[in-house]
Amino acid sequence: AQSVTQLGSHVSVSEGALVLLRCNYSSSVPPYLFWYVQYPNQGLQLLLKYTSAATLVKGINGFEAEFKKSETSFHLTKPSAHMSDAAEYFCAVRHSSNTGKLIFGQGTTLQVKP
Amino acid sequence: KAGVTQTPRYLIKTRGQQVTLSCSPISGHRSVSWYQQTPGQGLQFLFEYFSETQRNKGNFPGRFSGRQFSNSRSEMNVSTLELGDSALYLCASSLGGLAGGLQETQYFGPGTRLLVL
Numbered sequence: 137a138q139s140v141t142q143l144g145s146h147v148s149v150s151e152g153a154l155v156l157l158r159c160n161y162s163s164s165v166p167p168y169l170f171w172y173v174q175y176p177n178q179g180l181q182l183l184l185k186y187t188s189a190a191t192l193v194k195g196i197n198g199f200e201a202e203f204k205k206s207e208t209s210f211h212l213t214k215p216s217a218h219m220s221d222a223a224e225y226f227c228a229v230r231h232s233s234n235t236g237k238l239i240f241g242q243g244t245t246l247q248v249k250p
Numbered sequence: 251k252a253g254v255t256q257t258p259r260y261l262i263k264t265r266g267q268q269v270t271l272s273c274s275p276i277s278g279h280r281s282v283s284w285y286q287q288t289p290g291q292g293l294q295f296l297f298e299y300f301s302e303t304q305r306n307k308g309n310f311p312g313r314f315s316g317r318q319f320s321n322s323r324s325e326m327n328v329s330t331l332e333l334g335d336s337a338l339y340l341c342a343s344s345l346g347g348l349a350g351g352l353q354e355t356q357y358f359g360p361g362t363r364l365l366v367l
Contacts (some may be wrong), residue, residue: 168353170355177360178360178361179340179357179359180340180358180362182355182356184357228354230292231306236281236282236300236306236344236346237295237298237308238285238342238356239294240285240292240293240294241292243290243293
């Protein structure tokens, strides 16, 4: 069965510091992985997705993620945090069947301190 | 293009009542998926509709049902509401079909926040 695990339910960084949000996946088939962000009282917005075309994926708002098969990881990073990055971040894997089902991690709340 | 819209945005119901939530996908999208988000369980898949047919179903009781219309708009219904049904219900749309594939992006609406008293 496919699953994703997000290490750390809360991450706190200072403005300007590196952001690192961790995601590990479990999949018996090549995974299709996604990172979404959710701002308070809003839906989910796609940050980036891994589609096997490249292991380093660049997304919106300066975020990027690197797919590492040997570590079964897809960690999200941003070189310099901004106050507006404070939100909840979700890693997700597409279910192996050709449907719209996404399997989400538990989420990581990012706090950015001034 | 307009995004995914969900109505109503907020809803308050009492135990035992039923509720219907609506989702209008992005124009041209034929797949609509529904998710329940709660602090304790996180984001859980409810079901997906594609071309008016339920294509996949999550592990929820039969009180949760849905349907999709010929214009791809979808509704979900929860009957005999329980306190634990209080949640944010999110709808997501995508093109669906074989052309989309597993890498296809799902676009989420703002959600309907349901409070059951």
